Amino acid sequence: MREMLRVWGRDNSINVQKVLWCCGELGLEHERVDAGGAYGFPEGYEEINPNRLVPAIEEDGFVLWESNAIVRYLAARYGAGTLWPEDxxxxxxxxxxxxxxxxxxxxxxxxxxxxxxxxxxxxxxxxxxxxxxxxxxxxxxxxxxxxxxxxxxxxxxxxxxxxxxxxxxxxxxxxxxxxxxxxxxxxxxxxxxxxxxxxxxxxxxxxxx
The missing domain is CATH 1.20.1050.10 (Glutathione S-transferase Yfyf (Class Pi); Chain A, domain 2)
Incomplete structure (x- = not known):
């Protein structure tokens, strides 16, 4: 059973919004954890993203950062033929x-x-x-x-x-x-x-x- 996708980042961040919108278009259930900006970062966050920036995602033990890379990953994994052009x-x-x-x-x-x-x-x-x-x-x-x-x-x-x-x-x-x-x-x-x-x-x- 797939663990729920976790998205680290505050919802007013332009880069986090890329990921959240992508999830919305794909109908992906996810958990968002406030991080960055006024929220700061939880202890150990550098193990998730060594740059101490948002967003980052975790899914079934897989961790990824950089917003456009995350969008590409989600589009390829869940949106082939739609968000992810097959040609x-x-x-x-x-x-x-x-x-x-x-x-x-x-x-x-x-x-x-x-x-x-x-x-x-x-x-x-x-x-x-x-x-x-x-x-x-x-x-x-x-x-x-x-x-x-x-x-x-x-x-x-x-x-x-x-x-x-x-x-x-x-x-x-x-x-x-x-x-x-x-x-x-x-x-x-x-x-x-x-x-x-x-x-x-x-x-x-x-x-x-």
Whole structure:
């Protein structure tokens, strides 16, 4: 009998939300344990994740950390043919967007989010936040062009693992009180995510903190 999946991490973390949303789409029962941020880490957590970061998962004695790796694992194990494209090239295309989110996109979006949400107003570097906002808009423009003529999701008519890291990032982009250039394709895609119960429960319904 499979032991219940355990997810370590607080539900307001962008990286934890990737895993929780993935679980929601797959209908995976799991236990979430608060860790990181204001919760700190329980004694011995470094044996689970030596980086002392969240998320991490445990399942039947198997431990894994790094959010995108966890999403890939869960999608491959429980979502073959849905979140995990079975065609090798389709899977590679989904994979690239996951890497792109972790590098090109989040590199610019993170300073905007941290500057406006987790930094007191009197300590903000407004110039740096604005520069990061412009660079983030430039990164989103790449996905905007990619979505042109696509009716549903990032890599086809069905949600795949590609949408998950991008979707949690879009939640921050559209949830911040900032100037955003019009991007109708991106906005329509995000609107489709908001129609998904698991996205609302695990991502959109959680306050940005």
């Amino acid at each position: 090798t090239r389709a899977r590679a295309r989904a994979d690239r967007w996951m890497d792109w989110q972790a590098t090109a996109l989040w590199e610019h979006l993170r300073p905007v989010f941290w500057g406006l949400v987790r930094t007191p107003p009197e300590e903000r570097d407004e110039a740096a936040i604005e520069e990061a906002r412009r660079k983030t808009a430039g990164a989103w423009a790449i996905l905007e062009r990619h979505l042109e003529g696509r009716e549903e999701y990032v890599e086809g008519d069905a949600l795949t693992m590609a949408d998950i890291p991008l979707g949690v990032s879009a939640r921050r982009w559209f949830g911040l009180d900032i100037e955003r250039p019009p991007m109708p394709n991106l906005e329509a895609w995000y609107g489709r995510l908001l129609e998904r119960e698991a996205f609302r429960d695990c991502v959109a319904g959680i306050p940005l903190t």
